Amino acid sequence: xxxxxxxxxxxxxxxxxxxxxxxxxxxxxxxxxxxxxxxxxxxxxxxxxxxxxxxxxxxxxxxxxxxxxxxxxxxxxxxxxxxxxxxxxxxxxxxxxxxxxxxxxxxxxxxxxxxxxxxxxxxxxxxxxxxxxxxxxxxxxxxxxxxxxxxxxxxxxxxxxxxxxxxxxxxxxxxxxxxxxxxxxxxxxxxxxxxxxxxxxxxxxxxxxxxxxxxxxxxxxxxxxxxxxxxxxxxxxxxxxxxxxxxxxxxxxxxxxxxxxxxxxxxxxxxxxxxxxxxxxxxxxxxxx
Numbered sequence: 001x002x003x004x005x006x007x008x009x010x011x012x013x014x015x016x017x018x019x020x021x022x023x024x025x026x027x028x029x030x031x032x033x034x035x036x037x038x039x040x041x042x043x044x045x046x047x048x049x050x051x052x053x054x055x056x057x058x059x060x061x062x063x064x065x066x067x068x069x070x071x072x073x074x075x076x077x078x079x080x081x082x083x084x085x086x087x088x089x090x091x092x093x094x095x096x097x098x099x100x101x102x103x104x105x106x107x108x109x110x111x112x113x114x115x116x117x118x119x120x121x122x123x124x125x126x127x128x129x130x131x132x133x134x135x136x137x138x139x140x141x142x143x144x145x146x147x148x149x150x151x152x153x154x155x156x157x158x159x160x161x162x163x164x165x166x167x168x169x170x171x172x173x174x175x176x177x178x179x180x181x182x183x184x185x186x187x188x189x190x191x192x193x194x195x196x197x198x199x200x201x202x203x204x205x206x207x208x209x210x211x212x213x214x215x216x217x218x219x220x221x222x223x224x225x226x227x228x229x230x231x232x233x234x235x236x237x238x239x240x241x242x243x244x245x246x247x248x249x250x251x252x253x254x255x256x257x258x259x260x261x262x263x264x265x266x267x268x269x270x271x272x273x274x275x276x277x278x279x280x281x282x283x284x285x286x287x288x289x
Contacts, residue, residue: 007126008036011097012118012151015041015089018131023093024166025284026129027100033193035126036104039093041086042114083109115150127194128159152259152287158188159259162284169253169284173201175243178215181258185288186219189256190226202232203246206239252283259287 011026013019023039030037090107097105110117118128132148152159172195176182189195200223204216216232223230235242247255 007124008038009033009127009129010118010121010125011037011039011129012114012131013039013041013090013093014131015085016131018164019089019093020096021162021164021166022129022131023097024100025160025162027097027102027105028166028168029127029129029160029194030097030103030105031101032196033126034103036106037097037102039090039097039105039107040117040121041090041107041109042117043083043086043109043111044113115154118151119154122155122157125157128155128157130159130161132161132163152289156289158185158289159287160284161287163282165282167253169195170198171201171251171253172198173203173243173246173250173252173255174219175239175255175257176202176204176216176219177206177239177258178204178209178212179258181288183215183219185256185258186222188288190222190228196227199229199231201246201250201252202230203243204232204234205237205242208234208236247283254284254286256286256288259289 009026009030011022013022026037026039029035086109090109094105094107128151130148130151148161152161174182174185174189176186189200202216202219202223204212209215213234216234220230220232233246235246243255243257246252
């Protein structure tokens with residue numbers, strides 16, 4: 001997995017307080033790898049609030065034309081207001097990222113759907129940062145924003161999903177299963193400064209294959225040769241339970257795992273009962289695609 005020096009970190013933010021945590025983690029990553037950071041705010045025009053007036057009922061042609069003109073004007077006014085609110089919101093986040101040490105911060109505002117927009121923006125991005133919750137989840141109290149799983153499925157880039165509250169990661173755990181995606185992840189981390197000087201625990205769990213130990217040794221050697229301090233642990237058993245327990249027992253600050261739809265580890269984020277342990281620990285997760 002080759003990374004260009006010009007590739008940026010793309011942080012997806014909406015107008016919720018979760019945007020501050022996304023910005024904090026994105027700025028942390030940008031500072032560590034000295035990459036440009038872009039803060040992206042996607043305005044979903046389908047969610048523009050209506051005026052609240054009742055326009056039902058039979059009306060004449062002239063009245064219809066006048067109503068259409070009025071509604072168009074109201075829609076344009078709401079669009080301008082949303083654009084201006086977004087601009088002010090992004091300016092504050094840009095200052096926040098700069099104060100946190102991000103070397104270069106740009107902002108962008110787009111109209112459309114988040115998933116489609118991110119798919120279009122993949123080129124030139126080395127890492128995406130996304131909140132597990134967002135504006136739509138503030139009222140429902142869901143742990144995952146409605147778009148997170150769709151983004152993970154649609155985007156073929158590493159995605160750092162962050163939780164509420166920022167804490168600079170000090171202890172990293174890699175849920176390594178020996179698959180092609182996690183092997184590429186090991187090589188990507190070995191060639192990056194993102195986790196440099198941070199201890200990494202390689203944990204292999206689940207139904208371990210006959211060559212699982214050999215794959216784990218390869219992962220440890222690859223990272224050690226790259227200058228990392230690495231410990232390894234092969235612990236057969238239910239992967240969800242083993243990983244979630246290790247997050248708590250080893251005081252892990254950030255989890256790395258594969259994100260392919262067929263991976264059983266997906267349920268740690270999407271639908272697992274044992275995900276309650278991850279939610280309570282509140283750690284960000286780097287999903288490898």
